[in-house]
Amino acid sequence: MMPSQTTQAEREAAHEVTRVFNRIFAAEPSLAALFPRTPAARYWTGANGHQYQYTTERVNGKFWAQEFKPVGVGSRTGKAKRFKEVRRLGFTKRASAKARAVTWYKAGAQ
Numbered sequence: 052m053m054p055s056q057t058t059q060a061e062r063e064a065a066h067e068v069t070r071v072f073n074r075i076f077a078a079e080p081s082l083a084a085l086f087p088r089t090p091a092a093r094y095w096t097g098a099n100g101h102q103y104q105y106t107t108e109r110v111n112g113k114f115w116a117q118e119f120k121p122v123g124v125g126s127r128t129g130k131a132k133r134f135k136e137v138r139r140l141g142f143t144k145r146a147s148a149k150a151r152a153v154t155w156y157k158a159g160a161q
Contacts, residue, residue: 093149097159100129101137105148113141114148118155 076083094104102119117139121131138155142148 099159103152103156105152114145116148116151
């Protein structure tokens with residue numbers, strides 16, 4: 052079975068639906084709270100296959116540094132699709148979260 056190709060008209064319709072929902076959520080913050088979004092983050096993949104990341108915006112009042120290890124199919128070949136969180140630390144400053152993620156990344160490279 053061949054994957055379906057989306058047309059320009061379908062993409063434009065999908066963008067319009069997104070714009071409508073964004074306007075609704077902007078007008079009603081309590082409704083937007085029901086649909087949380089994933090926070091922006093930066094990440095690196097280490098030589099050991101682990102992913103190290105830090106959030107670039109606050110989540111529950113903190114910036115987070117996290118380490119994930121690959122699990123399941125592809126975890127040993129570098130083609131993992133699933134990751135399990137190994138550790139997570141919260142910081143008041145973004146630079147501190149970034150520094151910790153970089154430290155973990157460098158330690159994992161050895």
